[in-house]
Structure formats: structure tokens, C-alpha cells
Amino acid sequence: MVTQSAEKSLVPRTAIVADPDAGRLAATSAALGAAGFAVSQASSRDSLAALLDQRDPSIVVVDQSLAGLPVEAPLLLLIDLEDEAAEADSVRSLGMADYIAKPASPAELIHRADVLISRAAQRSDARQSAERLREQLRNVSAAVRATHDPHLISNYLVRGFGETFGADRVIFTTFDDHRVPRISAQWHRADLMPLTSGLGIHEDSARRVADHLWSDAEVLAVNDHHLDWSAGDKELEAWAQQMSPRASAFVPVGEGKSSLGVIWIAQLDEPREWTRTEISLIQHVAGNVAYGLIQSHLMSAQQQVVKQLRQLDQAKTDFLATVNHELRTPLTSISAYLDMIQDGVGGPVPADVDRMLDIIVRNSERLRRLIEDMLTVSRQDYEGxxxxxxxxxxxxxxxxxxxxxxxxxxxxxxxxxxxxxxxxxxxxxxxxxxxxxxxxxxxxxxxxxxxxxxxxxxxxxxxxxxxxxxxxxxxxxxxxxxxxxxxxxxxxxxxxxxxxxxxxxxxxxxxxxxxxxxxxxxxxxxxxxxxxxxxxxxxxxxxxxxx
The missing domain is CATH 3.30.565.10 (Histidine kinase-like ATPase, C-terminal domain)
Known part of the structure; x- marks a missing residue:
């Protein structure tokens, strides 16, 4: 097994020590050097500035008389004991910094330096982890926004959350709501079986909890269910048994004044601490999911209306074509017999009757023109x-x-x-x-x-x-x-x-x-x-x- 001190020795550590007092400068540098640091020395503000430009140290140890330069590395100030209270306030405003009264003992000096370096490493790891998390969830949001298929949106969500948070199960379901389609999607790690009954909850109960969380802009995040079910999540306890989560996040998905669905992210074997950054990013992605589902539902409804309108338009065109055909045949026969009567084929036509026939001919001609217009319309619909x-x-x-x-x-x-x-x-x-x-x-x-x-x-x-x-x-x-x-x-x-x-x-x-x-x-x-x-x-x- 590698010991902690051996681990430290594997990590190259560098230090810059700045002090106008030659004796303290040498003593501080020697103490750090004995602890495995590669030390660079500065005795003035100018030489310190030059070293900061050239080096990327693990820690900077500076006498208070030379303080004030911008330092990105952890900063350890050497202060006079009588100025400790005033210096402590100023150090707190510097961020990743600490102070030690001079003259500092080597053990205290090394301890303070190690603590500062460790805190800086933890903060750096946290920042990198948060950035990786943001990037992964940005990809989930991008996938959700890139489609209008509600089933794809749901699958991207549960898979994205499961893989991003290393969860064991992720379940997403929408409620009976006119704003979104009815959807139930789940994701689980490879060695688990899907839950046949989905969330296994009564919708009224789930919606009541989700509405309460949505109105408060909250996520119900539980770090360890073995310790306690809080008063706020008692309603979830009864129907959580089939999933038996150790830790979980119950996330409302909503729009306007009410929820329209819920996401449940579950960790089965180990407790888990949900960070504020994670909760914030989860809510952001849930908002994108709500918007995507609402838009997809509207588009689906619009497409259905367009389809029905096209069917009605086609039915109208078919009707016109049929009516035209059925009207043209008898009208042609009527016109032919009128011509024959006016030509005297059936015998002489009295003047009064001839005038009546003229009226019939004019009106049959009007009817013929109407039929021709309707036929033209139906042909244009069919043939473009x-x-x-x-x-x-x-x-x-x-x-x-x-x-x-x-x-x-x-x-x-x-x-x-x-x-x-x-x-x-x-x-x-x-x-x-x-x-x-x-x-x-x-x-x-x-x-x-x-x-x-x-x-x-x-x-x-x-x-x-x-x-x-x-x-x-x-x-x-x-x-x-x-x-x-x-x-x-x-x-x-x-x-x-x-x-x-x-x-x-x-x-x-x-x-x-x-x-x-x-x-x-x-x-x-x-x-x-x-x-x-x-x-x-x-x-x-x-x-x-x-x-």
C-alpha cells in the first residue's frame, strides 16, 4: 500500500518564498525544502513579481510587507503576531489564502502549506467535476432540443441523467395533462431489470407532491433513505418500496403554475450527496424537456389538423369531380333535345313555346358554364x-x-x-x-x-x-x-x-x-x-x- 507521505512525494511540489529578511527567507525555504518542495526565493516585490510571471508554484509564502501582488496559487502570509486580528480579516477576502504568525515553526509552516494545497486541489477538482457535469447535461439538453419526437425526448432524458449521475434507475412519466402526450420512460444499469409497473405510484399522489415542489421551485433530494424519510416525502415512501432507493432525487417537470410530469433518479446501494450545482442543472434540463414536450404535442396536434383538412379538401375535390360527371351527362341530353325541338324535328313549335324554349336554353347554358367552372377547379386540384x-x-x-x-x-x-x-x-x-x-x-x-x-x-x-x-x-x-x-x-x-x-x-x-x-x-x-x-x-x- 502507498502511504500518504509516499503519495505526496510522487506529486511534484514547488514553492515561492518572498521575505525581505534574509534569515527568515533562508529558514522558511529550508523548512519547505526539507518537506520536498522545490523552492524559489525572492527578497523584494520586483523579484517576487518576476518569479510569479515565470513559475506556476504549488504555494506562495509571502511576508506581509511584500503582499499585494495578484497570486493565482494558494497564498500563505507571514504576519506579525500583534497584527493578527487585522491581517486575518484581510486574508479572508483573498480566497484561497491563510496566514501564520512569524517566526513560524517548520512543522506549523508545512502543515499550513499542505492544508492550503489540499484545499486548492479539492476546489480545482470540484470545478472540473462541475464543468464536466455541465458539459454532459448540455449534451442532453442539445439532444432534447434537436427532436420533436416525445419518445426520443424522454429516452434522451432518462439515459442522459442515468449516465451523467451514475444512477441505478431513472424513471420519467407525464401526468394526464392536455399540454403534453402521455409518456412513461425508464433507464437502468445493465444488471437490473426494468420495472414493469413504472413508478408504481398513484398519479394523484405523485402529482400532489410534484405540484408542491414545482410551486416552491424545489427538487426533493434525499441523500440517504435509510436514515429518515422526511415529512415532505412521506407520500413517496409508500410507493418507493418496489425500487428500494438508498438515495434519490424526485424532480418535478412543469410549465406555468402546475407540474405536468416527474423524474425520479435513484441510487440503490449507496448514499449520495446531491450538490446545489447538480440540482440546478437537473432543473435546467427538466425545463428543456417540458418545453420540448409541449412543442411536440402542439406540432402533433397541428399536423393532425392539417391531415384532416387535406382529407376534407380531397373529399371536396372528389365530390366536385363526381358531381360534374353526373351533371354533364343529363345536361348534354337536355341540350340535345332542346336543339332538336327548336329545329322542328318533332314538328312546328308555336311562338309562345319557342320563347319558353329560349329561356330554358339560356338557363341550361348557365348551368353548363357552372359545371365547366367546377370541372376546371377539380382538374386544377388533381393535375396542378x-x-x-x-x-x-x-x-x-x-x-x-x-x-x-x-x-x-x-x-x-x-x-x-x-x-x-x-x-x-x-x-x-x-x-x-x-x-x-x-x-x-x-x-x-x-x-x-x-x-x-x-x-x-x-x-x-x-x-x-x-x-x-x-x-x-x-x-x-x-x-x-x-x-x-x-x-x-x-x-x-x-x-x-x-x-x-x-x-x-x-x-x-x-x-x-x-x-x-x-x-x-x-x-x-x-x-x-x-x-x-x-x-x-x-x-x-x-x-x-x-x-
Whole structure:
């Protein structure tokens, strides 16, 4: 066995002795040298400062007349006996320091030096141990923060605490609480079996203790259960028997004013002293766990809502597609028979009946347009508004649209003007879909422009907002206008302006939404400017090069 003195001899020890008195300097140095110290001497403040810059001593022994320099090593002051009371107060403020009255006996000198060095070593070990503990628990916190999976969070916690504190068992459970998912996780050393019943506690009892600790910002840390169960942990004693801890820490996990779970760290065979640093770090990690579980629970709830919304949206799309198919077949048959009746296939049609048939034809045409709009919406949902791109003369497309809709405008005594002063630019686009866009815009303008009003469709070359070449198409009318607060909702499916609804203007609320989706698919955008009672301008900006 290695003796304590032999252990000391294995540790290289150095000392700096500073004293203006040559006799004391020699005597102090000799005493330390005889105890195994390698001694450096200084007889002045300057020579002491030089040695402190050059050496990293185990201890510094300084006469009070030379004191005052910053010293990192343990400091032993040599003081006059009559100044002992005053010097004692000043030494206490220096931290790792002590004093001895001069002249000091060699035995007392060596004893004081050994005590100081030992205290310094203990303090250094404690600092290093605390730093290692902080680093290990920082890693646990980082792992907890890096995931939103509540089961991973729980497993990182129990394993991290078990390995960091050298525990025998660590158990974590959440209570029945809307803020977090229900979780029970445990970790144990390799030679132990898991506890089949978890904590083996009644939740009301555990929550009562946890709430009390949480409200006081405390951890119930017991160094040795064999000595006593304190009054504060009597409720835990009854259900701690299956784990039979020797020492344990019962840690509340909470948020706001109440706990939401509990961590139990158990040492089974030996007592353990829980330090203030350990308790503080445990509480910090527990706070990260609470935040992580709450966030993961919120995200899980949000993901479930999103999933349900997507299912509802898909059901709506499937419904539209089914209804469109079921409506188109009988409507096609109705339209065909109407044409046959009007053509006289079944015999001459009286004038009064012919007028009735005209009304039926117009309304069947309205129904057909509604079905086409719904079919367009369902196709866009299924196919993502796939485009068939080709060079398109935009002026020519606008001319086709205005010519086709001019009879409808003239029926309502509304004029349509096509302004192509900006030329007939060619862009890369899907001509069929662009024709649908401008048909919707112009037909809307006709619908909401009173008799005697006018519509101007203009086209000009204009740079896009991102600086790329583009064209701008304006559809301006002198119609009823749109309430300002409703403009942001115009491109929402099935939305109809309040004045359209109040005046019973027919429509599905799909036209502008479809137009907006098609323009967006072309990497363009639409803008609406309107003044109630004075008309509306809808601008469509499209890139020349296409999407």
C-alpha cells in the first residue's frame, strides 16, 4: 500500500518564498525544502513579481510587507503576531489564502502549506467535476432540443441523467395533462431489470407532491433513505418500496403554475450527496424537456389538423369531380333535345313555346358554364393546372375573346373596346387557358356593368415586378365596383361580392378564382383596383418567356 507521505512525494511540489529578511527567507525555504518542495526565493516585490510571471508554484509564502501582488496559487502570509486580528480579516477576502504568525515553526509552516494545497486541489477538482457535469447535461439538453419526437425526448432524458449521475434507475412519466402526450420512460444499469409497473405510484399522489415542489421551485433530494424519510416525502415512501432507493432525487417537470410530469433518479446501494450545482442543472434540463414536450404535442396536434383538412379538401375535390360527371351527362341530353325541338324535328313549335324554349336554353347554358367552372377547379386540384405551352399572340387571343362576347355585351347595351396600341406581343403560354382567363374577366365585366356602360380591354408591354420582360392586360369597366374590404377575397373560390349577391347577379364565385390560379401557374399575377359605383380594373401581368 502507498502511504500518504509516499503519495505526496510522487506529486511534484514547488514553492515561492518572498521575505525581505534574509534569515527568515533562508529558514522558511529550508523548512519547505526539507518537506520536498522545490523552492524559489525572492527578497523584494520586483523579484517576487518576476518569479510569479515565470513559475506556476504549488504555494506562495509571502511576508506581509511584500503582499499585494495578484497570486493565482494558494497564498500563505507571514504576519506579525500583534497584527493578527487585522491581517486575518484581510486574508479572508483573498480566497484561497491563510496566514501564520512569524517566526513560524517548520512543522506549523508545512502543515499550513499542505492544508492550503489540499484545499486548492479539492476546489480545482470540484470545478472540473462541475464543468464536466455541465458539459454532459448540455449534451442532453442539445439532444432534447434537436427532436420533436416525445419518445426520443424522454429516452434522451432518462439515459442522459442515468449516465451523467451514475444512477441505478431513472424513471420519467407525464401526468394526464392536455399540454403534453402521455409518456412513461425508464433507464437502468445493465444488471437490473426494468420495472414493469413504472413508478408504481398513484398519479394523484405523485402529482400532489410534484405540484408542491414545482410551486416552491424545489427538487426533493434525499441523500440517504435509510436514515429518515422526511415529512415532505412521506407520500413517496409508500410507493418507493418496489425500487428500494438508498438515495434519490424526485424532480418535478412543469410549465406555468402546475407540474405536468416527474423524474425520479435513484441510487440503490449507496448514499449520495446531491450538490446545489447538480440540482440546478437537473432543473435546467427538466425545463428543456417540458418545453420540448409541449412543442411536440402542439406540432402533433397541428399536423393532425392539417391531415384532416387535406382529407376534407380531397373529399371536396372528389365530390366536385363526381358531381360534374353526373351533371354533364343529363345536361348534354337536355341540350340535345332542346336543339332538336327548336329545329322542328318533332314538328312546328308555336311562338309562345319557342320563347319558353329560349329561356330554358339560356338557363341550361348557365348551368353548363357552372359545371365547366367546377370541372376546371377539380382538374386544377388533381393535375396542378398543367400547361401546354406554345407561342401565343396575345392581341389575337384578346380579339377572339372580345368578338365572342360582344353580342352578350350589346344585349345589355354595353360597349366593348379592344385597345392594342401596345402592339400584339407574343408570349409563351397555354392559349386555351389564357382564353378562359380573359373570357371570365370580360364576361364578369359585362355582368356587372349597367346599361350604357363601357368596357376597355387594353394590352401593353410592361416589365414585371422582378425586372423580367412582361406584358400587362387591363380589363376596365364602368360597372358597380367592389367594396374595398372585399377586394382581398375576390380570388377565393365560391366568394361573391356582397353587391353581386344583393342584386341577384347570377354567378358561381369560381370565375376569378380559376383565372387567378391559371395566371399564377404562368408565373404571373393579378391585381384589382375598384371604386364602389365607378367601376373596376383588373390587371393581368404575364412574363414573355412563360413559366
Amino acid at each position: 393546372a398543367s400547361l401546354h405551352l406554345a407561342p401565343v399572340r396575345l392581341g389575337h387571343t384578346l380579339q377572339i375573346v372580345t368578338v365572342a362576347l360582344r353580342p352578350l355585351a350589346e344585349l345589355g347595351d354595353v360597349s366593348i373596346t379592344l385597345d392594342l396600341d401596345g402592339g400584339d406581343p407574343t408570349i409563351t403560354a397555354d392559349e386555351v387557358q389564357l382564353e378562359q382567363v380573359f373570357t371570365n374577366l370580360v364576361s364578369n365585366a359585362i355582368k356587372f356593368t349597367p346599361r350604357g356602360g363601357s368596357i376597355v380591354v387594353g394590352c401593353r408591354i410592361e416589365t414585371m415586378t422582378d425586372g423580367t420582360p412582361g406584358v400587362n392586360v387591363d380589363v376596365r369597366d364602368t360597372g358597380v365596383g367592389i367594396p374595398e374590404e372585399e377586394i382581398p377575397h375576390l380570388f377565393t373560390r365560391f366568394f361573391r361580392a356582397s353587391n353581386a349577391t344583393s342584386t341577384a347577379v347570377p354567378g358561381s364565385g369560381l370565375g376569378l378564382a380559376i383565372a387567378h390560379d391559371i395566371v399564377k401557374a404562368h408565373r404571373g399575377h393579378m391585381e384589382v383596383a375598384s371604386e364602389l359605383g365607378h367601376g373596376t380594373t383588373i390587371s393581368v401581368q404575364l412574363p414573355v418567356s412563360g413559366p
